[in-house]
Each structure stands twice: as structure tokens, then as C-alpha cells.
Amino acid sequence: MTDTMTPVSGPARRNRRAAGTDPEKRRQILDGAYQVFTARGFDAASMNDIAAAANVSKGTLYVYFQDKEHLFVALIERERETQKRGAFEALDQDADPVRALANFGRCLVRMITHEFAVSAHRIVIGVAERMPDIGRSFYENGPMQGTRLIARHLDRMVAEGKLVPIADTGLAAVQFIDLCQSTLTRPRLFNAVRTPPDEAEIDHVVEEAMAMFLARYGVKRRA
Template sequence: MARSPSDARETQPEPQAPPRRRRAPAMDKGERRRSILDAALAEFSAHGFAGARLDDVARRAGVAKGTLYLYFSDKEALFRGLVEENLSPVLVDAGGMVALFPGTTRELLDLLIELLAQRVLETPAQALVRLMIAEGPRFPELAAYYHREVVVRGLALIRAIVSRGIARGEIDSDIPARFPQLVIAPAIVAVVWNSMFGAFDPLDVRQFLAAHRDMILRGLGWRET
């Protein structure tokens, strides 16, 4: 017996609704803050501090501009957040090494060179140093903040390393304690060099800093204890 069209319709399976697309898990506040900071660092690196726009930071971070303002009130706050996120922890870790490391001053300097290269000079965070060199004079409040939070603390670490070396009988000059800028200068040179010439004549940051370490130690009358 032939089936009527109505019978065929009754036996056909009902079409199923397409599966719902799962939403990506929402970021927590810490992840969203980190995303905004990463976007700000990329914008500052590409356009400079003066040229960067909060609209572009928000767009790159994938958030509404209003959301950005929940975390950072302006570009200056973003810059301070980047320093706190990328540079301040390096200084804290370096301070712990200087205070607790049991080895020689040369070995300590090797560890600090590795830390500086791995966490700053060979990462996008080096753009913060470059920004201060290029634009610090135009933004004196930011320069004062950077000097207080990064430069002063970094120079204090160098003085502590020199005092430690003298106390251990490994060096016999306090010149770097009086002028710690002599020790940190190659890190700044490395940032400037690679930002200007890195595309066609890159500087090996680690070897450059190690060569400067050897030159400084020889000039200080280095003695292995």
C-alpha cells in the first residue's frame, strides 16, 4: 500500500537546531589588565608615547574604551602600570640576588646580566627604556617617576654590588659606587643601538654586557677569592 505524503511527513525526523557556539571564557580582571598593558606596550613601541592613542590601545586589547578606563585613567597611568609590571619585578629579583647570592662578584654579575637580558633587553619591555630616552624630556613627570622607580633603585643595586665586592676583597676601587652610571651605561647603549641599527647590524646584548663586565672588573683590580 502506497504511503500518503502526510504519512511521509510524519515519519521524517525533525530538523535539529544547530549547536550553540561556546563563548570564549571570560578573562578575569588580572588577565584583562595584562591584555591592556600588552596592547599599550605594543602601541607605545610602534607610535611612541606621544603618538599612541587610547582608542588604539583598547582596540588592540579587544576591549571597549570604557573598560580600559576602569583600569587606567590615562596614558601616564598605563606607562606607570607597564613599569610596575615589567621593570619593578626585575629590580626586586635582582635585589634578592645581591642580598643572598653566596658566590663571587663576577658570578653575581653573570646572573644579573642574564636576568637583565632575559627579562628586559631581549623582550618588548626594552621599549620602556627607549621611550624614556626619546621622550622623557617632553614628559618631565613621567621622567621623574621613571627615575625614582627604576633608575634610583638600579643605581642602589650597583652600589651594593661594589660594596659587597670590596668587603669580600675582590675589588679595591669604589669608583663604580660613586659613579654607578658607568656600569649601567652599556644596557642603555644596547637599547639605542638595536633600536636604530638592529635591523641590519644587531648587537649581541649578552656578549656586549659580558665584555663590559670584564673591562670593569679589570679596571677595579679584580681578584678571585
């Protein structure tokens, strides 16, 4: 008895991707998920809705993402990477490290007070107790990464004599980030304020954050 199936060989075999690894298919799913999550919210969205919006089968959807929570976290990371690059680049766009730090603070606030980012924070906090790996991944790829970047920038500022010696630049980085969020993030996280802050409000809070930060760590100049 002969096998009537024609074996896949040559370029066709080389071009086949392992299940769940096609970047275009993954992007297609995430685009569909973004439409559904932004239109319906996390709780009302279903994997059926997302499969339909992405124009893929539900089986294909589960090959790429094991559940709705992991799909949402992947979407968060994609959206955050785009915005994060702008914030990180702000540290290199000004030769003055003090101004660069303030620019980073403004970019950071715009990023974390964006409507999608606020919603993402709420959802991750909501699932972190029963799915701690999601909370840990969200933290390590977001806040922790930003803290380390700022800490390295502070090390540079200390070396250049822009700041006094700092025993713990990691702690100082968190202090700066928290100061920049004052009055802006928490009201939106709890839905007490439902619109992003305007540029004047962001400028005011970040300027005050810089003033407090430099009062503690800035080099005191003689009159």
C-alpha cells in the same frame, strides 16, 4: 516620603572598593593594554581600543588611568618588575660575588634589550619633556634602583676584599651597567638593529665589561 533605596551595610559595604583601587580590574586593563600596544604600537593605540580589549567601559578606564601615557608607564612598570626580580635575584644565586655580578650583567642586558623594553624607552623619552613626572618615575623605578642595588653589592665586594676600596660605588655601579650595554642597547634604541642580541653576543660583551671593570677595581694578585 520614604526613601525606597536599600542602604548598603554589613559585609557588602566592607567589600566595596574605592574607585580605581580594584587590583583585578587594574590587571584586566593592563592585560588589554599590553595586547593593544604590542599589536599596534603606542601611537596607533587609542583608549577606545584598550577599553575594548580589556572589556571595560572607557569611563572605567579613565578612573584607573588619566591618559594613555600614564597607562603605558604603568604597563612598563609591571612588565619590568617581573624581569627585574630575575636580575636582582641573580646577585644572590652565586656565592662568588664576582660571578654574581657577571650574572646580573647578563640578566640586565636581556631585560633592557627586550623588544617591549626598547619600545618603552623610546616612548618615555618622547614624552618626558612635556610630562617630566613620567620620565622621573621611569628613571627612579628603573635605572636608579638598579644602580643602588649594584652599589650595595660593590660595597660588599670591597668589604670581602674582592675589589679595591672604591670612593664612589654609585659611579662605579653606573660604569659597570654602561659597560654591559656597550654595542647592544643604543643600536636597538635607534632601531638600527631590530632583533634582540643572542646569548653568545651577550656573553661576549658582559665578559669584556667584567674584564675592564676588574682591571680598574679588581684586587691585583701577586704572581
